[in-house]
Amino acid sequence: MIAYLDNAATTAVWPEVADAAAKAMVEGYFNPSARYPDAAKAAKTLSEHRATVARALGCKPSEVVFTSCGTESDNWAIRSAVELNRRKGKHIITTAIEHSAVLNVMKDLEQEGYEVTYLPANAQGTIDLDTFSAALREDTILVSMMLVNNELGTVLPVQQVAQIIKASNSPALLHCDAVQGFMKIPVTAKELGVDLMAISGHKIHAPKGIGALYIRSGLKLKPFILGGGQESGLRSGTEPTAQIAALAKACELGMARRDADIAHMQELKEYTLRRIREELPQIVPVVLGDAPHVLALTMVGYKSEVLVRVLGDAGICVSAGSACHRGTPSHVYAALGLDKAHREGAFRVSFCGDSTQEEVDALIDGLKRAGELLFPSMS
Numbered sequence: 540m541i542a543y544l545d546n547a548a549t550t551a552v553w554p555e556v557a558d559a560a561a562k563a564m565v566e567g568y569f570n571p572s573a574r575y576p577d578a579a580k581a582a583k584t585l586s587e588h589r590a591t592v593a594r595a596l597g598c599k600p601s602e603v604v605f606t607s608c609g610t611e612s613d614n615w616a617i618r619s620a621v622e623l624n625r626r627k628g629k630h631i632i633t634t635a636i637e638h639s640a641v642l643n644v645m646k647d648l649e650q651e652g653y654e655v656t657y658l659p660a661n662a663q664g665t666i667d668l669d670t671f672s673a674a675l676r677e678d679t680i681l682v683s684m685m686l687v688n689n690e691l692g693t694v695l696p697v698q699q700v701a702q703i704i705k706a707s708n709s710p711a712l713l714h715c716d717a718v719q720g721f722m723k724i725p726v727t728a729k730e731l732g733v734d735l736m737a738i739s740g741h742k743i744h745a746p747k748g749i750g751a752l753y754i755r756s757g758l759k760l761k762p763f764i765l766g767g768g769q770e771s772g773l774r775s776g777t778e779p780t781a782q783i784a785a786l787a788k789a790c791e792l793g794m795a796r797r798d799a800d801i802a803h804m805q806e807l808k809e810y811t812l813r814r815i816r817e818e819l820p821q822i823v824p825v826v827l828g829d830a831p832h833v834l835a836l837t838m839v840g841y842k843s844e845v846l847v848r849v850l851g852d853a854g855i856c857v858s859a860g861s862a863c864h865r866g867t868p869s870h871v872y873a874a875l876g877l878d879k880a881h882r883e884g885a886f887r888v889s890f891c892g893d894s895t896q897e898e899v900d901a902l903i904d905g906l907k908r909a910g911e912l913l914f915p916s917m918s
């Protein structure tokens with residue numbers, strides 16, 4: 540049995556989602572821009588899929604643009620917001636715990652002469668609103684804040700930040716990287732009050748290679764890719780109809796089970812934590828975030844990289860920090876001010892709606908066995 544507890548890295552594609560993609564490829568393969576009836580049908584299907592994704596995001600279909608992934612959505616949102624507001628200032632606010640899909644764009648913008656304020660994380664792994672208010676200026680043109688941190692599972696105060704911006708004299712646009720929060724935190728783009736919001740298919744049981752960007756209507760962004768004028772002229776290129784069909788199916792199925800999935804993941808998280816506290820006291824939470832699917836733990840003084848490899852050999856999949864860092868030290872743990880011992884021992888367990896108690900039991904057994912193997916002095 541595989542115990543797959545790395546759902547924040549990616550999720551298994553649901554069979555119905557794969558079927559929807561296969562159908563789009565094999566039966567509905569027509570180019571939606573072509574002029575015969577089957578192509579018109581493909582175009583109609585495409586707009587139905589856009590409407591389904593829009594329902595899940597809580598917005599109008601015209602506010603959804605399909606992209607290739609969360610990283611592309613983040614890059615585009617940040618670049619275009621800065622371009623749109625370029626005459627209003629050169630100051631940007633983000634957080635020290637964003638994903639590299641945001642942070643690396645910020646580094647580029649700094650090279651280009653923009654001033655970027657990186658809000659520090661507090662001890663709870665989130666952002667203090669006072670610190671944000673103090674950083675907001677009349678020349679702040681963009682605020683980029685994630686909804687859920689991928690390594691910690693903490694929820695950031697995006698909604699409150701939107702209200703503070705609205706009440707201020709700042710022209711700042713608000714971008715939210717909701718790649719980890721979408722379908723896990725029951726909130727819509729409108730309720731959050733954001734201008735731009737990025738999501739990714741492969742975190743919600745659709746395949747890799749599809750994402751979307753919510754663009755608040757009225758926001759006139761510059762096209763990201765020029766060409767044949769697809770996606771309202773904003774992102775040209777023949778639409779990836781199979782991936783879009785898959786994303787729409789994942790949204791449709793996901794919405795129907797979202798609240799039950801959230802409750803289930805929360806229960807599993809609490810069960811995992813209870814068993815760890817009772818049976819493996821050498822493992823402690825890094826912080827306890829409110830997102831239902833991510834549990835950040837650390838085995839102080841031991842290298843989680845080794846632990847994760849030993850667990851992996853036993854078919855138990857968790858990650859040492861974020862999979863996106865590929866072995867380099869995590870900026871998120873550093874931003875949290877964790878000492879070296881806590882940082883090196885950190886690993887992440889993450890759930891989806893299909894995760895089971897048996898998988899958690901396998902993890903606990905695996906951790907005990909790994910402990911005996913790697914650290915005999917601890918048992």
Ligand code: PLP
Binds near residue numbers: 610640
């Ligand atoms: N933002 C966050 C918070 C993520 O967790 C990830 C992926 O792990 C991304 C962005 C990038 O998304 P994608 O893998 O679709 O490019």
